[in-house]
Amino acid sequence: MFLSIFGSVEQGIIYAIMALGVYLTFRVLDFPDLTVDGSFVTGAATAAMMIVLGYHPIIATLIAIVAGFIAGCMTGLLHTKGKINALLAGILMQIALYSINLRIMGFSAENVIVKPNIQLQSNETIFSQFQGFWSPLGIDTALSNFVKSLGASAAPGTWGTVLIVLIITVIIKLLADWFLKTEVGLAIRATGDNKRMIRSFSANTDRYTILGLGISNALVAFSGSLIAQYSKFSDVNMGIGMIVIGLASVIIGEAIFGTKTIFRATLAVVFGAIIYRIIYALALRVPWLDSSDMKLITAIIVVLALVIPQLVSKQRDKKRKEKRRLERLREQRELVTQGGNDLA
Known part of the structure; x- marks a missing residue:
């Protein structure tokens, strides 16, 4: 049980980067970007292929981020310059990326073929390199012994992985906070809030839309590259439903x-991704549910996350109205009582 929760927290921290990208488009830019399902795989495929070709994992990850940024910018160009509906532009780019990702994973020095997956079992990744840095310090052993002392029957031996993904995610979260408060970030936020208003200040909303989509999909691709290195494989279908997971986290x-x-909003997105993965892991432990029910579980989680806050809000409004009604009745009663005393 503990190991399952631990693995969910690990993955949730990585998926939080993707959720921050989704937050940037859906909440800040107010753009329904479905490119995410494709750009997530683009990041994973690019990083995995470059690692297989012998490039350093950090360089491979950086190139994956650039590939995601380009994919996002292409969606922005389709919408702003091609005058294609935002939803349709994302769908078109997602479909195009499916074929592009197959080509990326089949790339070699000799030719380009179609290949649906890449294995990284024997290759160095960011996590294996940082694991080699943490291990001599004894951090894994010390933390594992501490967890066992608390009564856990088993303790994970990959604390170094948790530390590095946590550091990366915190840095990305703080950079996102800083960026959204800069002049460009404020312009992107204004574009999402009211395009007509920011155009009145002679701002180029098309440029900010393209830039916002590029940054969003760069974060999504970054998350995909980390997931590929974490799970030691990249698959063309690993991005299916990723937009729903991102929305659920947000x-x-x-x-x-x-x-x-x-x-607070970006922190909420990070914790939302972790909580989603924990809920998902616990749901899979239900006897009558199977791993094939993943999409159903995700849909139910999203529905509950959307409906429950509305029910709570309605209940609060109902109590607030009832409190105001009682206060008015009390005031009227006091006025009647005071009037009776004055007559007496």
């Missing part, structure tokens, strides 16, 4: 932690 986080400030 909605769950916002429902629990709120969105009063940018810092």
